[in-house]
Amino acid sequence: METIRQAIEKNELLNQLLDAIGDGVFVLDLTGKIVAWNSAMESITGYSFNEIKGKSCRTLKFSYCFGRGCPSGLHDCKILKTGKTTPTECMINHRDGHALSVSKKARVIRNNRGHIIGVIETVIDLTELKNARLKMEEATRRLGELNRLGGIIAKSQVMQNVFSFIKASAAGETTIFIQGESGTGKELVAGAIHSIGERRDMPMITVNCSALSESLLESELFGHVKGAFTGANRDRIGRFEQADQGTIFLDEIGEISPYIQLKLLRVLQEKEIERVGESKKRKVNIRIITATNKDLKSLVDEGRFREDLYYRLKVFPIFLPPLRDRREDIPLLVNHFIKLNNKISGGTVTGMAKPALKVFMEYDWPGNIRELANAIEHAFVLCVGRQIEPEDLPVEIIGQNTICAEPCRSQPVPAPSGKKQRQPLERDRLLSLLRDSGWNKAEVARQTGFSRAAIWKYMKKWNISMKCEE
Known part of the structure; x- marks a missing residue:
């Protein structure tokens, strides 16, 4: 009878299919030895197929199998009796010694006569998911501290939804768009997002875009070099550079001119700025949060706001309800x-x-x-x-x-x-x-x-x- 190892070795298409799967996949023969190992398993565990081939899955030291640690051999494993397992969260050992959080499941492989000839297992790396979960928990804790300090005062369901969005934003670097009437606390929400995010120890710079003319706003945001215009008697760093590694909050974004809209679009696309009067490009690593009390979509429809910029800004929208609705x-x-x-x-x-x-x-x-x-x-x-x-x-x-x-x-x-x-x-x-x-x-x-x-x-x-x- 052909063994599972022989079947896999002679089937090139099967090997290609295993490597095309995004999750980790490996196959055991009836002696409990590894006979197939896809590239995703190499990425997850650090072991190449040549290193792991012929070894037992005990090499990975799965921490949880059928309610206990990894058994001494395949015939002690309940998989041969149950035929399959449900997804189980457990820990395994990486090649360099550190532990990984994974989800694993397994099922037996049968030939065309119904005889068991091996076991196939899938492994999903939960490390990123775990990290994101920890960040969310940390964000929740920090948001609770902000509430106790009077940062955001609310118990209504609509504001609980806002809190959920704030917490969700802490785990990423996504551009945030806050919309709400004047006086609803848009700057407070921006501050909360920054305070519970990964950049909380870096500066948060706030710019009111409606308070300055186009030329002054350009200089305020991008800075200028000496001699760029009348009165520019020295180099001046702009707000984007001041916010480097941190967060910039652009309030009343609906008020900026088409020219500033174009320059902001370039910042979002290229992550770099040019000071006024200078052609040198300067890289900036910033998170951008914008806010408005206007309906930007209506401004887009009227041709007063760039559509490409609108969609760049509105990656993660947060709507702040008026007080009459809470x-x-x-x-x-x-x-x-x-x-x-x-x-x-x-x-x-x-x-x-x-x-x-x-x-x-x-x-x-x-x-x-x-x-x-x-x-x-x-x-x-x-x-x-x-x-x-x-x-x-x-x-x-x-x-x-x-x-x-x-x-x-x-x-x-x-x-x-x-x-x-x-x-x-x-x-x-x-x-x-x-x-x-x-x-x-x-x-x-x-x-x-x-x-x-x-x-x-x-x-x-x-x-x-x-x-x-x-």
Whole structure:
């Protein structure tokens, strides 16, 4: 009867098929000796076929076979009884001595009469998968630290999805594209991605692309050499070079001109830049994160943004939902910003009254988290008790609601006997009242209906000192 070794040796096509398989494959004869070994097995284990031929699979020291270590020989192996095994994760030894994590499975080989003539095993290297898993776990841990530090405050499902995307991005070098309305925290997400990624110990450089003209943005990003233009009296390194080995975050990417779009495309394609006024190419090793509050696809359709650049940037998109679509996060954000303002101002505000929180929950927040943070800061100026009340909130927020507790600026009520009715206080009016009262804050408080503490906070907010001569 022809042996499995003889069958393989005379079948050149079978040998070619084994080598074409991406996973590691080897074959054992009935004595437990290796008679076939494809090139993928050579790559995984470091052993060439000539080195391993005729040896037992015990050479690889599989750590787990049928619930135990590798048996002493093939006839002690349950494979001959079961006929096949399910994929099993285990460790094997590389030729140089280090351990590898692999997944292996096996099945018997039968001839045309149904007799077992050998065993074929497949091996998949799990090293890269394990490393990626470890990176994800590390990213999860670091993201948890960021959350505890107030980096990203959320419990809503839509934001949990964002967290998943942030964690997934940590294991790679992919270009990230963040889209969301103004004030949703795009820069915060970019910072989180950098902080949990492989480049976290290198610099992260942020550039607001809407804040500069085309020529200034070009110099800012790429740098320039002395004499490149009027006023260029020395060489200047650009932001791309500053971010070398780290991350560059390009905010408001939808605002860049066609010329800057072309230069950015070259950076993405070639990983190199040229300073303004210089033809020398300089290599940069950077991860690029971009963000916009615009619909870039619409800009592409209108011919205002390059389609090839759009697809280069949108390799890994992350959409940040507006605050109105994640209202369950509002109480968390309120508590966070109250704690933050207490720390900054030395205040003693313990929270927000239910009527005020209801106003927050029903407001549409066109300015998103940034607007909420400003609203809490505004409330700290007016709040005189331990809790923020509706009357402490900005008029544009309470003006949309009819549920404010009295007194509410959007719905004036008669002032209690002996007290002044509050009216919106502006800087010029406050200055005038302070001058007329000889800078007596108690008197101004009586005239306006605000507390002395509120008057003092207004003065601090508008940078009015007791010696102001305006």
